[in-house]
Amino acid sequence: MEGLNTTVQIAGGFVLKNPVMVASGTFGYGLEFAGLMDISLLGAVVVKGLSLRPREGNPPPRIIETPAGLINAIGLQNIGVERFLKDKLPEIKRLGATVVANIFGESIDEYSEVARLLSGAEGVSAIEINISCPNVKKGGLRFGQDPASAREVVEAVRKSTELPIITKLSPDAPDLKAMVEAVESAGTDAISLINTIPAMAIDVERRRPVLSTMTGGLSGPAIKPIALRLVWQVAGFAKVPVIGMGGIMTGRDALEFIIAGACAIQVGTLNLVEPDGALRVIREMEAYMHKKGIRSIGELTGSLVLPER
Amino acid sequence: MTTISITETVEVISNIAISPGYHRITLGWTPLEVRPGQFVMLKTSPTMDPLLRRPFAIYNIHDDGTEILYRVVGRGTALLSRLKRGDRLDVLGPLGKGFELPEDRETIMVAGGMGIVPFYMVAKELLKMGKTTQLIYGVRREEELILADDIIGLGTEAHLVVEERDNMLPTDILEEMTIGDRRVLACGPGGMLKKVASLCEARGAECMVSVETSMACGMGVCMGCAVKTTDGYRMVCADGPVFDAKELGWKG
Ligand SMILES: Cc1cc2nc3c(=O)[nH]c(=O)nc-3n(C[C@H](O)[C@H](O)[C@H](O)COP(=O)(O)OP(=O)(O)OC[C@H]3O[C@@H](n4cnc5c(N)ncnc54)[C@H](O)[C@@H]3O)c2cc1C
Ligand SMILES: Cc1cc2nc3c(=O)[nH]c(=O)nc-3n(C[C@H](O)[C@H](O)[C@H](O)COP(=O)(O)O)c2cc1C
Numbered sequence A: 001m002e003g004l005n006t007t008v009q010i011a012g013g014f015v016l017k018n019p020v021m022v023a024s025g026t027f028g029y030g031l032e033f034a035g036l037m038d039i040s041l042l043g044a045v046v047v048k049g050l051s052l053r054p055r056e057g058n059p060p061p062r063i064i065e066t067p068a069g070l071i072n073a074i075g076l077q078n079i080g081v082e083r084f085l086k087d088k089l090p091e092i093k094r095l096g097a098t099v100v101a102n103i104f105g106e107s108i109d110e111y112s113e114v115a116r117l118l119s120g121a122e123g124v125s126a127i128e129i130n131i132s133c134p135n136v137k138k139g140g141l142r143f144g145q146d147p148a149s150a151r152e153v154v155e156a157v158r159k160s161t162e163l164p165i166i167t168k169l170s171p172d173a174p175d176l177k178a179m180v181e182a183v184e185s186a187g188t189d190a191i192s193l194i195n196t197i198p199a200m201a202i203d204v205e206r207r208r209p210v211l212s213t214m215t216g217g218l219s220g221p222a223i224k225p226i227a228l229r230l231v232w233q234v235a236g237f238a239k240v241p242v243i244g245m246g247g248i249m250t251g252r253d254a255l256e257f258i259i260a261g262a263c264a265i266q267v268g269t270l271n272l273v274e275p276d277g278a279l280r281v282i283r284e285m286e287a288y289m290h291k292k293g294i295r296s297i298g299e300l301t302g303s304l305v306l307p308e309r
Numbered sequence B: 001m002t003t004i005s006i007t008e009t010v011e012v013i014s015n016i017a018i019s020p021g022y023h024r025i026t027l028g029w030t031p032l033e034v035r036p037g038q039f040v041m042l043k044t045s046p047t048m049d050p051l052l053r054r055p056f057a058i059y060n061i062h063d064d065g066t067e068i069l070y071r072v073v074g075r076g077t078a079l080l081s082r083l084k085r086g087d088r089l090d091v092l093g094p095l096g097k098g099f100e101l102p103e104d105r106e107t108i109m110v111a112g113g114m115g116i117v118p119f120y121m122v123a124k125e126l127l128k129m130g131k132t133t134q135l136i137y138g139v140r141r142e143e144e145l146i147l148a149d150d151i152i153g154l155g156t157e158a159h160l161v162v163e164e165r166d167n168m169l170p171t172d173i174l175e176e177m178t179i180g181d182r183r184v185l186a187c188g189p190g191g192m193l194k195k196v197a198s199l200c201e202a203r204g205a206e207c208m209v210s211v212e213t214s215m216a217c218g219m220g221v222c223m224g225c226a227v228k229t230t231d232g233y234r235m236v237c238a239d240g241p242v243f244d245a246k247e248l249g250w251k252g
């Protein structure tokens, strides 16, 4: 829309044309959507979590719908960083998208090796470190719950790349403040949250867990109020920019996160239900800015009006 | 072999019960190209609950629209059954890889219950290719037999089995046939598919099965609909729903 400034600078040269990114694991490698929408209009595409070697993922069943939500236990099935760089990245770039590579490792060395390989390639704008996946036995959430381990991961990645780093936090960390301080001191450029919330469903007829892994991660509108509260809290003490997500389905949902203190947002589960939903979110945010006479998205970040005492 | 799929809000042309619990909905939507065995994802509610689209095989395509046959089993299908002429519905498709129909040999279709749905288009395609159409159809209850009326109307040679009445299964009929030089196409409950696959394996027949899993996106991005294959986990929505039974590693 004319006269609106929707650009967001996350770090250095990492600038988004608008604050709406699509979340890791819900947009494949971007290419699957190319026939359905213009992916260059997105703030950024965060690709499916990449590991050093291809990962098989968990046995089925991997997903179950719950009221206004989805529990998944995919287990980070992915093609591995090398095939991503060779087969996917050039294509996504050709389509004009800003690409953020989400990474995952079972060890600190693996995280830093994946980051090193990515930074050697042309076309990755930033790295998002997933230290918060509830669906893998090794790595993942273990790093995401303990600030000292999280610090080590981020430090190792920091040493192996010049790219801007986003650290993605779990809603399950016992002490988020300590966690944020740890990853900030390790040199993260931004923080994103929330990853899915550990959750469970039981088949009453058979008295068995529905998912093969027993528990999984809940996403979708059901988690939005919780995600919003966490983003608001973290934005209160974080020194680096905060990227908020969790259940965003509309422009108004996105604005709640921005007003709470996020400088940008990600939409996840929405992409699975409405492939071009993220573009609608952008349009709805712009319409709001227009109506309210807000010229720059930055004016809204953290603009929450506190109740009078 | 990839068809272009789209998401679109379309009009409901009709939505009628053909038998208690079984409905046929016609959508004012005609995709450019559809292969038999492909499916669509329908948003059964414009609200956030149910959140996910539901997968349905494409039953028939004609100039005025696309037909889906469905059985009411839960909330999403119940909501679908309440839609009326003129209502609007969001559809994503066509999706997946359908049945590949061989030029060099005859086929036999084996269906159980709602598994009949993709075979109406398979049969039409086979007739176009100048092939014979043969169907073995098994149902639990007699009122489901109505689902085979259209395909029989095409002149298909059909063997109908009502499990409770006849005390037999579709695979019992397949077992009595000479199938070694055929390609068997099957869709239905998992147990039936496995039996069909092992029978084909024993007789040296080719066997293609259409399998079902829960789905979220239907387009190969969430990795939620995984099925184990000899080549690791593959996605039923994007790599299937039709697989060569050998790939699924189903043996005896
Ligand atoms: C590729 C594919 C093609 C399909 N084609 C058709 C079709 O042509 N016609 C049709 O009627 N259905 C078809 N189905 C099944 C259909 O998608 C489900 O019946 C539907 O999603 C159920 O939604 P619901 O909200 O009504 O039920 P839910 O509330 O989700 O579930 C209600 C109950 O139904 C069971 N259920 C859910 N999904 C299935 C399933 N896939 N198979 C058996 N039981 C299930 C659940 O376990 C639960 O007990 C197809 C599925 C796939 C994967
Ligand atoms: C099917 C699925 C797969 C996911 N895979 C990843 C992943 O690989 N890496 C990651 O950091 N987050 C992953 N996530 C989490 C999302 O990126 C996001 O943090 C979460 O779903 C909350 O946002 P939402 O409610 O908008 O979906 C996944 C989520 C879903 C639903």
Ligand code: FES
Binding pocket: B214, B215, B216, B217, B218, B219, B220, B221, B222, B223, B224, B225, B226, B235, B236, B237, B238
């Ligand atoms: S349903 Fe998402 S990958 Fe198949």
